[in-house]
Amino acid sequence: MQREAALNAKGYSERDEKRILDALGRGLLKEFPNPDRAGCPGSDVLRRIASHAMPLPEAEKWLDHLTSCSPCYGDFSQFQAAHQRRRTQRLLAIAASILIVVGVAGWALFFKQKGPPAVQTAVLDLRNRSVPRGGEPNPDEQPLEVSRGVKQLNVYLPLGSAEGPYEIRIATPAGKARFATSGVASLKDGVTSIQAAVDLSSASSGRYLLQVRRPNSEWNSYSLLLR
Ligand SMILES: [Zn+2]
Numbered sequence: 001m002q003r004e005a006a007l008n009a010k011g012y013s014e015r016d017e018k019r020i021l022d023a024l025g026r027g028l029l030k031e032f033p034n035p036d037r038a039g040c041p042g043s044d045v046l047r048r049i050a051s052h053a054m055p056l057p058e059a060e061k062w063l064d065h066l067t068s069c070s071p072c073y074g075d076f077s078q079f080q081a082a083h084q085r086r087r088t089q090r091l092l093a094i095a096a097s098i099l100i101v102v103g104v105a106g107w108a109l110f111f112k113q114k115g116p117p118a119v120q121t122a123v124l125d126l127r128n129r130s131v132p133r134g135g136e137p138n139p140d141e142q143p144l145e146v147s148r149g150v151k152q153l154n155v156y157l158p159l160g161s162a163e164g165p166y167e168i169r170i171a172t173p174a175g176k177a178r179f180a181t182s183g184v185a186s187l188k189d190g191v192t193s194i195q196a197a198v199d200l201s202s203a204s205s206g207r208y209l210l211q212v213r214r215p216n217s218e219w220n221s222y223s224l225l226l227r
Contacts, residue, residue: 012052012056016056020049020059020063020066021080031070032068032069032070033070033071034069034070034071034072035071037069037071039065039069040065040069040071040072041062041065041072043075043079045062046072046075046076046079047079049062049076049079050076050079050080050082050083051079051083052083120149120150120151120152121150121151121152121153121154122146122147122150122152122153122154123154123156124144124146124153124154124155124156124210124222124224125144125156126155126156126157126158126212126222127156127157127158127159127191128159129141129158129222136221137209137221137222137223138223139223141222141223142223143207143222143223143224143225144210144222144223144224144225145224145225145227146200146224146225146226146227147226147227148200148201148203148205148226148227149200149201150198150200151197151198151199152195152196152197152198153168153194153195153196153197153198154193154194154195155168155193155194155195155196155210155212156191156192156193157185157191157192157193157194157212161185161192162185162192162214163184163185163186163187163192164184164185164214165182165183165184165185165214165215166182166183166184166185166194166212166213166214166215167180167181167182167212167213167214167215168180168181168182168183168194168196168210168211168212169181169210169211169219170198170200170203170208170209170210170211170224170226171208171209171211171221172208172209173207173208173209175209178200178203178208179198179199179200179203181196181197181198182196183195183196200226203226204226205226205227206225206226207223207224207225207226208224208225208226209221209222209223209224210222210223210224
């Protein structure tokens with residue numbers, strides 16, 4: 001109520017405005033041509049009444065004239081329409097900024113709920129894994145873990161591994177390859193590693209084997225959990 005009172009500080013209510021319009025409408029209907037604009041308050045006054053910039057008591061004294069001057073009614077109608085347009089634009093701008101705020105908040109909330117984007121690169125560290133015998137993974141070791149969403153594998157080969165070409169594949173426990181690629185291992189900062197692009201999006205999650213070998217050698221297998 002207090003805010004409404006503040007908005008109507010100039011003394012206009014919806015009812016007042018309707019009264020003015022009705023009075024002016026009657027004035028127009030009665031057709032009071034006034035080509036010399038005798039006694040007209042001038043467009044500044046009309047504009048201030050139309051935009052509610054003039055307090056109602058002050059505007060009251062013009063109502064008699066406005067109800068008996070067709071040109072003033074015409075001017076007033078235009079000012080009033082312009083005022084309405086500006087008000088609508090202002091409301092639309094406010095609505096738009098609210099929508100933007102809501103949109104940004106929703107977007108932020110969406111990403112908050114979704115959590116950080118999935119890590120695109122997975123490091124598979126084989127340096128401290130025991131070198132498998134006979135190609136079988138060591139059952140005592142925790143499986144490596146990798147998300148199906150990763151796009152890039154960075155495989156740290158066991159210590160002492162030679163640089164050069166390697167083959168990498170991800171196979172089912174029965175040894176059926178689900179994904180295969182190759183790369184060239186290089187030594188940097190004491191680590192021999194291979195980077196390879198992967199696409200595991202079509203594989204179902206579960207237990208797999210990460211298999212690594214030099215060309216024409218035996219596969220070395222490591223347990224891999226695909227999440
Ligand atoms: Zn007039």
